Amino acid sequence: MFVSKVFRLPEVSPARRFPSFSACLPEDIPSRTADHGPEPPVRKPPKGSSQLNRWSRARAIRSGRRLDSPALRKMTAPHFSSPPPTSSSSSPSLSQLDEIPPSISDDFQDDGEVAAAKAIYMVSDGTGWTAEHSVNAALGQFEHCLVDRGCPVNTHLFSGVEDVERLMEIVKQAAKEGALVLYTLVDPSMAKSAEQACKLWGVPSTDILRPTTEAIAAHLGVAPSGIPRGAPGRKAPLTEEYFQRIEAIDFTIKQDDGAQPRNLNRAHIVLVGVSRTGKTPLSIYLAQKGYKVANIPIVMGVELPKALFEINQEKVFGLTINPVVLLSIRKARAKSLGLDGEMRSNYSEMDYVREELEYANKIFVQNPVWPVIEVTGKAIEETAAVVVRICHDRKQKCLMPRISKRY
Amino acid sequence: MFVSKVFRLPEVSPARRFPSFSACLPEDIPSRTADHGPEPPVRKPPKGSSQLNRWSRARAIRSGRRLDSPALRKMTAPHFSSPPPTSSSSSPSLSQLDEIPPSISDDFQDDGEVAAAKAIYMVSDGTGWTAEHSVNAALGQFEHCLVDRGCPVNTHLFSGVEDVERLMEIVKQAAKEGALVLYTLVDPSMAKSAEQACKLWGVPSTDILRPTTEAIAAHLGVAPSGIPRGAPGRKAPLTEEYFQRIEAIDFTIKQDDGAQPRNLNRAHIVLVGVSRTGKTPLSIYLAQKGYKVANIPIVMGVELPKALFEINQEKVFGLTINPVVLLSIRKARAKSLGLDGEMRSNYSEMDYVREELEYANKIFVQNPVWPVIEVTGKAIEETAAVVVRICHDRKQKCLMPRISKRY
Known part of the structure; x- marks a missing residue:
């Protein structure tokens, strides 16, 4: 949905008209x-x-x-x-x-x-x-x-x-x-x-x-109805998919950022990665498509929940990212959160970023069933497409991989 | 994204093959x-x-x-x-x-x-x-x-x-x-x-x-590039819209269900309505489009946060729904949550539903600047289209209403 805009204008100091x-x-x-x-x-x-x-x-x-x-x-x-x-x-x-x-x-x-x-x-x-x-x-x-x-x-x-x-x-x-x-x-x-x-x-x-x-x-062999969406005569949206989607969104919000590991077995997809690899927006995007998603942060010194290793391992996906890109995202984030001093330098410095990504990588190596997706340079939609494709490919071992729906 | 499926099969008792x-x-x-x-x-x-x-x-x-x-x-x-x-x-x-x-x-x-x-x-x-x-x-x-x-x-x-x-x-x-x-x-x-x-x-x-x-x-007057999304040669997605969208999603998740009223002034859109009028999925849908959304539940006996009336009132949207439909949604929800006895009957009975919708309606009448959107029979996308249209119409008092973007 989001395509880049270009601003080729000279830098000037912002002079805001409206206080709000x-x-x-x-x-x-x-x-x-x-x-x-x-x-x-x-x-x-x-x-x-x-x-x-x-x-x-x-x-x-x-x-x-x-x-x-x-x-x-x-x-x-x-x-x-x-x-x-x-x-x-x-x-x-x-x-x-x-x-x-x-x-x-x-x-x-x-x-x-x-x-x-x-x-x-x-x-x-x-x-x-x-x-x-x-x-x-x-x-x-x-x-x-x-x-x-x-x-x-x-x-x-x-x-x-x-x-x-x-x-x-x-x-x-x-x-x-x-x-x-x-x-x-x-x-x-x-x-x-x-x-x-x-x-x-x-x-x-x-x-x-x-x-x-x-x-x-x-x-x-049927003519289109010619009736716009939402017009009288079109069916109501309270289909099973509607409820499924609502449930997926509710579930995904509640499971954000490692919350409630006891529910991991109810997820369709579990995303694992260090901070700022896009776990939350990816989770939300997939939830909109009807998947219940849980995401779990990898933080050095914090053990991953036991439940993660007890659920079906084919649900779990690792996310990784280029350290330079991650650092720039984190710096922007730290600034936007108003963090500085000790915390910011710890959170955003290059050595720390590299060390944390290596730590994550070791976890991924220990869990070879988890596909590891490189998110650098990928839009949320693109990573989502990869996750969904792998999900469906895994179940169609003897078929031509595809994502199918009934209407 | 979700279109109805049809199952015209006779009812039989479910006999599940897989324990999970x-x-x-x-x-x-x-x-x-x-x-x-x-x-x-x-x-x-x-x-x-x-x-x-x-x-x-x-x-x-x-x-x-x-x-x-x-x-x-x-x-x-x-x-x-x-x-x-x-x-x-x-x-x-x-x-x-x-x-x-x-x-x-x-x-x-x-x-x-x-x-x-x-x-x-x-x-x-x-x-x-x-x-x-x-x-x-x-x-x-x-x-x-x-x-x-x-x-x-x-x-x-x-x-x-x-x-x-x-x-x-x-x-x-x-x-x-x-x-x-x-x-x-x-x-x-x-x-x-x-x-x-x-x-x-x-x-x-x-x-x-x-x-x-x-x-x-x-x-x-330009030929298309012919390069698929995500292919080398296509630009990276870390545009300002990317960050804007991530921020909107982060904000919206944190503001779900009346959390942190002190941040209401930072929202682009504030949704107000009784439980199960679809505030959360609507918020998430709008967040994906880059809007920071807060939603606040109307619950009888619980005062709305003061901050709601102190922010720009043109950001606030009321949601309402047909009581029969609301009751059926709530009953399904209560069942899915495993609620029963006192709580369930209180939450789902018709009189209570009507009373609560009337209570909400009184609040809406007292706040005539808030547009009130009837969500009965509307898909999330349709309600979202109405909200976004009103948002943009309001700012274009002398122009032809439209939702514009730069590329």
């Missing part, structure tokens, strides 16, 4: 690029520091200071027909809006840099998450352009678009902004209207889900 | 359909009981007892060329596999009912989550068939397919099973191979993401 703004974002983390030496020209190694530095710049932008780069100044906002937001207002609603995280914030429409970006409109008569997911995945194919060649893109999600009037408004606005319209409209008359209106106003457009739906319709 | 199997699923919940009177013929009201009843039947199926219905017996498994799993084995690996939740379990290939289902293969050179998401969404358009007319579908996800040999194996197997192949292969030569092989072997196939990718390529 600082409350919802971590403290500034100074640039530490010097720690890592020069960077290769094309592919950058994963580094928390420069990314966090970008984040801090992003916040500076959002805090409303002026842009100094002439290259940016000449990028004006020719397309936006709506009046700019009243940026000097300090009404409660505006101060709240500032608290939405920067990547999903909308208050960048008065920002010269971003207005020059190409716009992609995603229009859905449902939640819009399918459009968002597909567009994110497709944009992954343009990272070389987004990151290196500087063609910024803004996506705009219009969800719950259930009447033609609203649809027409959106298409008209897309025409004004020169946007691409990508839609998932399951009501055939809405889809037709979108197609015709886009044609009429010269807006490039694509129905994201139609090829998939048509292929399935042909395969099943 | 019962450990990972909740206790049997007896059918309580009598509580609710007769059902309308087409659209069923949301009911935990009958769904859970289905679940219990599903477990009976999975536990390996024989199918008694002649209609089911005549559905044989003509397509599967692989040998059936060794069902009488009691090796640790098989007992583990049973612990994977039923909806995402693969061990149904020896099951007469399901083998008669139409197969959909999803093939990806990445995580496969985009294919899965799109196919789930598209299958939502065939619920009328899946549920009411009985054309079961099995999906099979093949992720991380990075070489042509594996791709060919999968396509061949699809041909044998009469499967539809839906793929997201970003490497153009892989996509071409899939297309040609499917044509050659008469397998219907569609490239799920191609129309979207091509539309974006034309819009940006």
Whole structure:
């Protein structure tokens, strides 16, 4: 869901407009690029520091200071027909809006840099998450352009678009902004209207889900219902999967960070690794998919719970990570937690990190049934895909490995 | 991600093959359909009981007892060329596999009912989550068939397919099973191979993401990279969004169920509602999208934390639900927790449920700034879409409401 944003702006000191703004974002983390030496020209190694530095710049932008780069100044906002937001207002609603995280914030429409970006409109008569997911995945194919060649893109999600009037408004606005319209409209008359209106106003457009739906319709020999999700006539979501998923989430939250080892036997998946290898977000991601996940931290000097070795060992997965990357993540974390002095140096220094990873590695060697997954450079979704694949491969010893579901 | 499965099998007593199997699923919940009177013929009201009843039947199926219905017996498994799993084995690996939740379990290939289902293969050179998401969404358009007319579908996800040999194996197997192949292969030569092989072997196939990718390529005037996610050459995921998301998840877990009211001001979204209105799964879903969420239970006789009324009121959302549905969810929950006697009757009886919802309603009336969302019949994703939409609409008072992101 999360694709990188680029901030190629000069560093300036953050001048926050709203006093409440600082409350919802971590403290500034100074640039530490010097720690890592020069960077290769094309592919950058994963580094928390420069990314966090970008984040801090992003916040500076959002805090409303002026842009100094002439290259940016000449990028004006020719397309936006709506009046700019009243940026000097300090009404409660505006101060709240500032608290939405920067990547999903909308208050960048008065920002010269971003207005020059190409716009992609995603229009859905449902939640819009399918459009968002597909567009994110497709944009992954343009990272070389987004990151290196500087063609910024803004996506705009219009969800719950259930009447033609609203649809027409959106298409008209897309025409004004020169946007691409990508839609998932399951009501055939809405889809037709979108197609015709886009044609009429010269807006490039694509129905994201139609090829998939048509292929399935042909395969099943059944026409699609044309009823959006959540509309009357669609079935209620209180299916067994619903309960299974809720239970998995409840279980996983309660088992976070080594809590309640007596329940380990009830987990579908048990993740083991040192602090900041991403055990918690991975657990949560898998829980959303219906797996009950427990995660257990490896801490030097703290024995792993006995129960871990008594449960089915094929449930257990080790996570490991490159020490340099781990150190940068931990440093960022320590700073964000406001830790310093003794504790921080102990937690984040390189020797300690290496020693702890070696300690973890020894445990992994002693437990050869546990697959050990290298998480360096992997998104949560990617590690999750590996875990799930191994889980299912293990049970299909004589079949072609696959993850199957019934509908 | 979770679409309903159908189990139209006669009720039989569960006869579990594997002793470890019962450990990972909740206790049997007896059918309580009598509580609710007769059902309308087409659209069923949301009911935990009958769904859970289905679940219990599903477990009976999975536990390996024989199918008694002649209609089911005549559905044989003509397509599967692989040998059936060794069902009488009691090796640790098989007992583990049973612990994977039923909806995402693969061990149904020896099951007469399901083998008669139409197969959909999803093939990806990445995580496969985009294919899965799109196919789930598209299958939502065939619920009328899946549920009411009985054309079961099995999906099979093949992720991380990075070489042509594996791709060919999968396509061949699809041909044998009469499967539809839906793929997201970003490497153009892989996509071409899939297309040609499917044509050659008469397998219907569609490239799920191609129309979207091509539309974006034309819009940006840039060719897609053709590099799968996670492949060398793709950027590392330690972006600011990565850290933002991790922080959101960490925050949300710590704030679950009214914990640490002193941190409420740091939340982007605060959910308020009585027990079992889905606050926790909704919080977690939103956290995955980068929002820091706190949730606070409304319990009669327990005062809401003062901090809730001191923070920006535009962050707060009330959740409400139909009392009959809530009661059925709570009864299922109480049973699964093993609660009975005093506590259970107090927690789950109708009068109490109504009274508590009225109590919540009074609080909502006293706080008119809080939008109150009716969650009855809504999937978590749908409620999340409503919350996010309101969040963003509120900040765009003079713009066309949309949820925007920068790339």
